[in-house]
């Protein structure tokens with residue numbers, strides 16, 4: 001299930017370019033276009049839904065293992081996993097996404 005108007009569905013289909021990091025049957029991972037730190041990446045279910053409760057359980061099982069892959073690949077030792085649902089909760093793109101935001105020590109910055 002995808003939404004024709006959704007930018008993340010377009011990224012999954014390759015209609016909008018992205019820096020892809022990982023993909024399998026149910027998930028897609030790519031670099032955030034406006035990184036808060038070096039390696040800031042997003043993991044999304046391929047199933048289109050705006051909020052976490054809209055996604056069937058069987059479409060979510062690879063999300064956490066994929067986040068772990070990104071953590072390992074970036075070498076992040078400290079990091080935030082963030083997931084916003086709804087405009088009031090600061091969600092800007094209405095396709096479920098999990099942020100993986102490395103927290104470098106202060107001397108590393110954006111590099």
Ligand code: 5GP
Pocket residue numbers: 007016018019030031032033034035083084090091092093094
């Ligand atoms: P939200 O505030 O919805 O949790 O976060 C949306 C995130 O998507 C933001 O960090 C923003 O930089 C990222 N984003 C928005 N549009 C694009 C895009 O076209 N490509 C990529 N790679 N990231 C995007």
Ligand code: ZN
Pocket residue numbers: 002003006007008009010047048049094095
């Ligand atoms: Zn979508």
